[in-house]
Amino acid sequence: MNWPDAIQHLPEHEPRLDAWDRLDADPRIADLRAGAALDIFLQKLPQHAPKADLWSRIDAELTAEETLDRALTTLPQHEPRADMWAELDLKLASGTGDATVRALPIRPATERNPFGRRMAWATAASVVLCLLGGYLFYQKTGSGETVTVAYSVETAPAAMPEMTADLPADNTADEHLEAFINQACEQQAVACKKPEVQDLRQQLADLDQRKQQINKQLTVFSDDADLVRAQIRIENERADVTKELVRILRI
């Protein structure tokens, strides 16, 4: 059989009716189309070039920061004058601080007098005033939190912060102590190797480290009461340890 006849004898095939739909639904075709679309969009994107001086500007900023950092380390340190306390004492003694504390007379609660009722009125009035003074905001947030913001006014004795802030740090005694310990340890090596001396020195080092940590926090939170209390505790502890150390090393 030659080839024109053979063609006649070939079976005929029709594509299935839903062939186009199935091709359309094929995810690979969708990917190809999306890729083609992305290419087209990418070509349409506008082009931007950085300004010519960008690098030099970044460089200048970095250099400025570096210079500042370096300058910070060379800033002069200021200490309060050594006679600060003495001067304060003198001021207080001369009567500049004229605050006096007087005990209030105690009145038995059972005593019935019209003054008591008046006091009750006065108290009630004060409470009303306080209530008027403060006001509240309520807010319900999405995370199940109820947030309330309140404003009020408190009266505090004037000039308190100035009195407590910035205690003058007198480091001369500490320096003397360090010199004394070093000298004592050179002269009497045996005493210095006693376990109790070593223990005390270890404690002093620990206390110094804690003291520095607290002082660091105090620079941020100024005269925060909790921090000041901790500072007092450390200083007192240091004083005790120091005294004991000196007592042992002097013998």
Place this chain on the structure above:
Amino acid sequence: MNTFGKNLLWLLIPLWALNGLAVAQTKVQVVSKTIEREITDVNRLVININKADLVVKGWSKPGLGLTVRFVAKHPDRAIAEREIDYLSYDLRTKNGTAEITNRYTIPQSASKVQSVLKVTLELLVPQRMAVAITSSFGDIRLSDLAGEIGVKYEFGNLIINSLFGKTNIESDYGDLEATNVSGRLMLKTEKSNVLLRGLGGTVNLLCHYGKLTIRPNTDLLSLLIDATRTEIVLVPRRLDDFSYDLRNAYADIRVPDTARESVHKVVSKYIFDYDPNPNKPLIRIDNSYSLITIQSLPFGDIMGGK
């Protein structure tokens, strides 16, 4: 003047008085922010706080109630309002554990805080909940708890009332005042002043420096103290409620006159072995360089327990 007139006068007087006071005193603007929320499906609580006061109290409900209070005080309200936003807290819940942390976020531009800032966290928790606390520079109050409690803190005071579970405390320079503690107590202190009142159960103390005052209850099962340079005062209701094994190197042991004969000195060590009745719970103390004192309670104070 009629009664109403008189009363009105008394209402006006404090107004005038307050006005006068204001001249001599500074007005401080107080901004406070209170956040309340409930936490459920939690069986363990971890609290990490810094410069914040904490109250944890047991209650009979299954969930947790949290109240966070931020306060900023400054004469200028704008500053207080701005700086209260430096305060925040964080709550994370994972696998039944809730973790609460407080934060001070101070912007670089403000190197120093100008207001007085205060953070308080109050938690109401199921009594048997396990609670682990880490704290610096804050006061902690714990009460009515019976689960596994761990507290590690430095500075500040820890005040405990009615703890009946397994309690583990570590303190550096922090003071402790506990009333009614039983169950199991492990305490490790460094330079802390410790007062334990109404102490029962099984107790292990490890103290380095500081002061220790203990008023044991008769339901105390055992008390073991391993101390160094700690001033120890023991105040039993009656001396014969316990048996004693006390050792003190380089320092005396003082006991009531009736038991004075049981104190011996071996080389540099004082020893107090006193065993009025072998069935009595044991108090064992090992100390050095600091005095140990046993006092019987003054007669009038026996009922008070204070």
